[in-house]
Amino acid sequence: MTQTTPTPPTDEIRVAVSAVIFSVRGLSESACPVLALPLVRRTRDPFEGRWALPGGWLNAAENLDAAASRTLEETTALAPTYLEQLYAFGAVDRSPTRVVSVVYWALLRSDEVDAQVAAHAAAGDAPENVEWFAASELPALAFDHNEIVDYALWRLRNKVGYSRIANGLLPEQFTLADLREVTEAILGRRLDPANFRRQVENSNTLIPTDRFRTGNHRPARLYRYNRDVELAERGPLIAPR
Structure with missing residues (x-):
């Protein structure tokens, strides 16, 4: 042929x-x-x-x-x-x-x-x-x-539902209200604060710090992301050095 x-x-x-x-x-x-x-x-x-x-x-x-x-x-x-x-x-x-x-x-x-x-x-x-x-x-x-x-x-x-992608829009340490505000901006809709808190605290993606943000309201605990969870799933490829 x-x-x-x-x-x-x-x-x-x-x-x-x-x-x-x-x-x-x-x-x-x-x-x-x-x-x-x-x-x-x-x-x-x-x-x-x-x-x-x-x-x-x-x-x-x-x-x-x-x-x-x-x-x-x-x-x-x-x-x-x-x-x-x-x-x-x-x-x-x-x-x-x-x-x-x-x-x-x-x-x-x-x-x-x-x-x-x-x-x-x-x-x-x-x-x-x-x-x-x-x-x-x-x-x-x-x-x-x-x-x-x-x-x-x-x-x-x-x-945003399964990765720590929102971390790219947040400072190193943040409150749960900060995280909810960013998530709402991404999704384009309001979220129930109590349900949101429960979901993120059960996700094992956040680590509570010993610091609090003070202001006009009661102090709010600051959190940071668990670095063992990737910012986003990139697959098996290794980034070039």
Whole structure:
């Protein structure tokens, strides 16, 4: 039987990296902190003037993780401590030219966002075309970026029930009320405080500390996450050193 060599494709396929950065932010139109993400306004065609996820092209000499970190900092001035590959989007009609986007998702605490933005503003290199939007109230985005955000939200909401993924949005030590507020922002709905407390205390994911937060109400115990429980299930792959 004669074997034939496959004909190489004539159309160039480019690889891009994009990221969905989640943080719990206090936006002016909401009385409570909400799950939000930064978007970048495009300055050229296609979709000039439309909002899009931050990202850029993969360079030949860098790996995907490095490209995701680089393009995030270049477009948003943000450097997340938690960055995970989400999915590859490569529908033929997603762009005027054939582009496969490897999408990452990232988590950043609100105070980390403020500190990083302030540092770049002080240095005079903060990007001007970036704005934060509530994840539940996004405009029509460029390309298939609404679909990408929907998928990232689905993944995040599924993980929050069985992993310590919310830790990426919380400080090292936090109260159960803090954790409930972040979980409510992720899920987009209110939770019963008593049931929530019972569930998390029985989950073995939290370790109570001997510290308390004091204020106008009775002191609230501070907790930390059990480090033996992974932030998210990454599978059997070992991260490159």
